[in-house]
Amino acid sequence: MKKISEWCMYCGECAGVCPRSLIEVHETDLIFNEENCKDCKLCIQVCPVHALIKEE
Amino acid sequence: MKLIETDVLVIGAGPAGSSAAKHAARGGADVLMIDRKSEIGSPKRCAEGVSKEGLKKLGIEPSPRWIAKELSNVRLVAPDGTDVKLNEETVKLPEAGYILERKVFDKHMAMDAAREGAKIMVKTLAKDLKREDDSLVVTAERMGETFQIKAKIVIGADGPESRIGRFAGLKTAAKPKNMESAAQFEMGGVELEDPNSLEFYFGSVAPGGYAWIFPKGEDIANVGLGVLATETDKSAYQHLMEFVENCPATRNAQAVELNVGGDPVGGMNKKLVTDNLLVVGDAAGHVNPLTGGGINTALEAGLYAGEVAAAAVKEGDFSKKRLEEYQKLCEENIGKSFDKYLKAKEYLLSLSDEELDEVAKAFQNVKLDNINTKELIKLLVKVSPKALVKLGKIF
Numbered sequence: 463m464k465k466i467s468e469w470c471m472y473c474g475e476c477a478g479v480c481p482r483s484l485i486e487v488h489e490t491d492l493i494f495n496e497e498n499c500k501d502c503k504l505c506i507q508v509c510p511v512h513a514l515i516k517e518e
Numbered sequence: 519m520k521l522i523e524t525d526v527l528v529i530g531a532g533p534a535g536s537s538a539a540k541h542a543a544r545g546g547a548d549v550l551m552i553d554r555k556s557e558i559g560s561p562k563r564c565a566e567g568v569s570k571e572g573l574k575k576l577g578i579e580p581s582p583r584w585i586a587k588e589l590s591n592v593r594l595v596a597p598d599g600t601d602v603k604l605n606e607e608t609v610k611l612p613e614a615g616y617i618l619e620r621k622v623f624d625k626h627m628a629m630d631a632a633r634e635g636a637k638i639m640v641k642t643l644a645k646d647l648k649r650e651d652d653s654l655v656v657t658a659e660r661m662g663e664t665f666q667i668k669a670k671i672v673i674g675a676d677g678p679e680s681r682i683g684r685f686a687g688l689k690t691a692a693k694p695k696n697m698e699s700a701a702q703f704e705m706g707g708v709e710l711e712d713p714n715s716l717e718f719y720f721g722s723v724a725p726g727g728y729a730w731i732f733p734k735g736e737d738i739a740n741v742g743l744g745v746l747a748t749e750t751d752k753s754a755y756q757h758l759m760e761f762v763e764n765c766p767a768t769r770n771a772q773a774v775e776l777n778v779g780g781d782p783v784g785g786m787n788k789k790l791v792t793d794n795l796l797v798v799g800d801a802a803g804h805v806n807p808l809t810g811g812g813i814n815t816a817l818e819a820g821l822y823a824g825e826v827a828a829a830a831v832k833e834g835d836f837s838k839k840r841l842e843e844y845q846k847l848c849e850e851n852i853g854k855s856f857d858k859y860l861k862a863k864e865y866l867l868s869l870s871d872e873e874l875d876e877v878a879k880a881f882q883n884v885k886l887d888n889i890n891t892k893e894l895i896k897l898l899v900k901v902s903p904k905a906l907v908k909l910g911k912i913f
């Protein structure tokens with residue numbers, strides 16, 4: 463599971479690199495389809511403000 | 519569920535979408551454009567530099583409402599502070615000309631589309647897309663209401679997220695090594711050496727990219743940088759904080775806005791069309807791989823997309839084969855020029871801070887008005903034989 467920090471700016475860069483297209487970006491929300499997530503962490507890596515945090 | 523029918527559905531109302539909607543409507547098609555934002559153009563994800571020539575070529579009349587500043591100089595700064603100054607007379611600069619007020623510009627472009635007859639829905643998110651007979655049906659959500667939009671042609675202009683193309687099977691996802699992570703402050707109190715100069719800072723200030731200062735006024739500027747997440751463990755924001763603290767121009771400046779976002783710099787996508795669908799703008803990789811600039815190309819590609827879509831609607835043929843005319847137009851007019859920018863970028867990013875300093879120093883002593891490619895290469899050889907080896911691989 464990924465925790466979305468309060469400082470996420472909903473820019474959508476994470477969604478752009480997700481190889482499985484699992485991130486739906488709303489104006490002030492992100493919805494992850496975690497069921498199909500392969501935990502590649504690319505979304506976490508590219509975030510310009512490191513707003514995504516992996517939670518076990 | 520409510521169903522809306524249209525000839526052309528444009529998803530995303532950035533420069534790419536608005537241009538596509540305008541030209542599709544002008545060509546006689548019924549056009550609907552949707553954007554998930556409550557305010558088109560905001561928040562901006564952009565340093566707002568645009569080519570004057572490029573706008574003129576597309577017949578876009580400049581308006582004082584959305585031009586923050588006109589400028590014609592460029593200052594390239596090496597890691598040790600050595601700088602090279604260029605101006606429009608000596609070199610052709612791809613993104614120089616105007617600094618926009620994009621929050622106004624993007625709205626203006628959308629209104630232009632509306633004037634041609636396009637309908638617009640804001641705060642409307644496209645969630646899904648499926649094929650039905652010879653059309654596409656998009657599930658959309660607006661203010662708590664879910665409904666469907668059936669279109670003969672969908673134009674995916676959804677920016678760096680590029681999910682619309684993927685819904686239809688195109689490979690539009692960017693690899694992290696091709697996606698700049700960018701962060702920027704709009705600042706006041708910037709101590710600019712020359713308020714008429716775009717400034718670019720190279721080297722380890724921005725691993726995998728560069729830092730910029732684009733003036734919007736005498737002491738106002740967009741100060742930002744792009745990095746590749748594959749080249750650094752710090753976030754773009756952390757790099758930006760360090761840059762602002764260390765750069766003489768921004769040490770005493772104050773931020774009034776923070777912008778972040780992705781910029782796909784891997785070059786144009788191989789496939790831009792499939793049956794009933796085209797992608798345009800950032801979603802199609804229509805971004806100059808060297809500068810990261812994508813406004814002009816988004817507008818230009820939008821024009822091709824809109825015209826081809828309108829013609830296809832008239833002919834009643836929405837097949838991939840018919841839409842490939844758009845692909846060809848993009849390859850000829852946009853993709854080709856990107857190849858050389860991609861090579862120049864690879865070269866630039868291959869240089870160490872020391873090599874960049876040496877290159878900048880060598881440029882101090884030449885008159886730039888009469889330098890040609892051969893002399894340029896000779897100069898680079900003199901500076902650093904190592905740099906030559908890298909250059910040899912590229913040219």
Ligand SMILES: Cc1cc2nc3c(=O)[nH]c(=O)nc-3n(C[C@H](O)[C@H](O)[C@H](O)COP(=O)(O)OP(=O)(O)OC[C@H]3O[C@@H](n4cnc5c(N)ncnc54)[C@H](O)[C@@H]3O)c2cc1C
Pocket residue numbers: 529530531532533534535552553554555559563564565566567568613642643644645675676677678679700701702742777778779780781798799800801804805810811812813814816
């Ligand atoms: C920090 C930064 C600085 C930049 N500086 C410059 C510069 O100085 N000069 C330059 O030329 N370029 C610059 N660029 C690049 C430029 O901003 C983009 O190339 C340009 O905005 C692309 O336009 P577009 O219409 O393709 O996409 P966008 O402008 O990103 O528009 C896409 C739109 O689609 C909407 N959308 C996305 N998904 C959906 C959905 N599912 N449903 C509904 N709506 C959706 C979004 O809300 C958005 O409004 C910069 C980029 C960054 C990140």
Ligand code: SF4
Pocket residue numbers: 469470471472473474475476477492508509510511512513514778
């Ligand atoms: S990249 Fe980061 S800031 Fe942007 S939407 Fe994703 S989590 Fe939020």
Ligand code: SF4
Pocket residue numbers: 479480481482483484485494498499500501502503504505506
């Ligand atoms: S970890 Fe990988 S697969 Fe999972 S959401 Fe992030 S980018 Fe997508």
